[in-house]
Amino acid sequence: MIPESFIQDLLARVDIVDLIDSYVPLKKAGANYAACCPFHNEKTPSFTVSPSKQFYHCFGCGAHGTAIGFVMEYQGVGFVDAVKDLAGRAGLAVPEAEGRGGHEEKPGQMRGLVEVMAKAAAYYKEQLKRSPRAVDYCKKRGLSGEIAARFGIGYAPDGWQNLQAVFPDYNDEALRQAGLVIDNDSGRRYDRFRDRLMIPIVNPKGDIIAFGGRIIDQGEPKYLNSPETPLFEKGRELFGLPQARHALRETDTAIVTEGYMDVIALAQNGVGNAVATLGTATTATHVQKLLRQVDRVVFCFDGDNAGQKAAWRALENSLEALADNKRLGFVFLPAEDDPDSFIRSRGKEAFDRLVREAMPLSDFLLRELARRCDLTSSEGKAQLIYEAKPLLHKLPTPLLRLQLVKRLAEASGFAQGEVERLCELKSYAPPAPPKARRAAPSLSRNLLRLVLQHPELAARLPVNLLAETPERAALVRLQAEAAASGGRLTYATLRERLRGAPEESLVDQVAGEALASPFDTGEVTEEFNDCLEKLKEGEHKRAFAELQAKVQRLGVNGLTPEEKQDYLRRLSSPGNKR
Secondary structure: OOOHHHHHHHHHHOOHHHHHHOOOOOEEEOOEEEEOOOOOOOOOOOEEEEOOOOEEEEOOOOOEEOHHHHHHHHHOOOHHHHHHHHHHHHOOOOOOOOOOOOOOOOOOHHHHHHHHHHHHHHHHHHHHHOOHHHHHHHHHOOOOHHHHHHOOOEEEOOOOOHHHHOOOOOOOHHHHHOOOEEEOOOOOEEEOOOOEEEEEEEOOOOOEEEEEEEEOOOOOOOEEEOOOOOOOOOOOOOEOHHHHHHHHHHHOEEEEEOOHHHHHHHHHOOOOOEEEOOOOOOOHHHHHHHHOOOOEEEEEEOOOHHHHHHHHHHHHHHHHHOOOOOEEEEEEOOOOOOHHHHHHHHOHHHHHHHHHOOEEHHHHHHHHHHHHOOOOOHHHHHHHHHHHHHHHHHOOOHHHHHHHHHHHHHHHOOOHHHHHHHOOOOOOOOOOOOOOOOOOHHHHHHHHHHHHHOHHHHHHOOHHHOOOOOOHHHHHHHHHHHHHOOOOOOHHHHHHHOOOOOOHHHHHHHHHHHHHOOOOHHHHHHHHHHHHHHHHHHHHHHHHHHHHHHHHHHOHHHOOHHHHHHHHHHHOOHHHOO
16 A cells, blocks of 8 residues: 555645646646546537646536546556556655565566567567568558557567577576566577567556567467566556547547457557457456546457357456446457458448447347347246346446346346345335435535635534535545644645545535635635634524423423523523524
8 A cells, every 4th residue: 555645745746737738738727727628528628727726627527636536547547557657757666565475576677677678669660671571461451651650560570589689688587577588498598479560568658568479471379469477467458558548538439359450450440449458358457447538338359159258258347347327338240250351341431330339238148148048938037037146246337237137027027026036136225315404505515615725724624513414524524634634735635535435526526616716815714714603603503492492392490500501691692682
């Protein structure tokens, strides 16, 4: 776990305006900066960056966060990777957690391996230019020089130790750790990739972490990937993701294929939002990474039996990553085609139509289950529910799960409640009506806006006086954070402490409101004090009303001595005199 103190230091050193401007050109807009939102399509800028508070907010799609949040969303990486990326920019070393196990990295090891891979990639690119045979193969595949350059395509010549020309110390352990060479049983070292078209696999930061090698003529294996290394874990990486980033934002759809040549061929023909898994089935991590950037993922596999099986594995591994506002679809090509051959023979328009009309996850799931069961028999209908049960349990989306339960009930002849009971699902119940509010929410909303604009005010919040409004939990949390920090609290630090907390969404929303209509700096203290006085006044009236109600029921003698004294004091206060 990364220490909280390091996160604070990192956010203090990284200027969010400089960071975002390196990805999205910003323009000055009053005290803030503005741009068209990088997370959804728009023609009028609604994406605002606050240099004073160090956060961004989009008034169009609601995207909101700090420098860490921006890197996570823009690059599609997790929290730790985002912190490491920003730390590298700031020249900071990320403190490592204790007890990491037996795979400790030596200082600088990862950076050293990245440099080794970059040198190898430069060598392969140079060799492509010198090989008419490899160039001719690219032309036969319909690849232009622009696409070859975009994906960094190269060529590994035939021969056993060609990399020795690049790395004079051919016995360097880093070459083996990077997966570039193999040591056989007799101790002889040779190049892993020989006489293959070389496609670099790039992570979201732009580092080359592995290679895919495609045989040029006949031979086995047709495709050869780098082994897993300290840089490369195939279950987490997607080929073509950095190159697809712009098209993903434009289309809000990611197309997942089985091979990197499919991705390159689709890009060559104008479909830039495709990525590929790397020699492994689609994993939940793959899907989570894509759903951070788009709302729809379409799996496009070959139309043969192997493609059908790959699609089903993708479905099984995707269920846990779903949300009710996200969609998955499946495209099945003709048996004789893969995405590469289909788009080259039939064109972009036909391929785009397939993607638009992709089979929804629910239809594919029910179709496949029905194929496995004889729905004309009682046994087959029982098997349908049996097969569906583990899949329904994986789904975290109550709305989609409810729809699937209804359709399973129709197909099996069971009642909906019976399906839910047999699958051990909790029946859907509408949420309980909200409790009556004891005070108008506008006062609490004002307080939350003031505190988010000036977090140091949180330390003065009288949480015992706060009414049960939607903002109360957030205000209590902010007061606790301010107390823990000794009053030294910035919005960016505060926002990161709330990552994943129940109050996160409300804080994002109200911070956006404060950004759109900020309080004048000179009036903040006065406004805050006025809110506190109203809180005290409201508490006084509530307590007095309770005492009056008790007096009406029991008489003055029904009060305790302390309550009598409090009642007389409140009765004589100016606000209660008649």
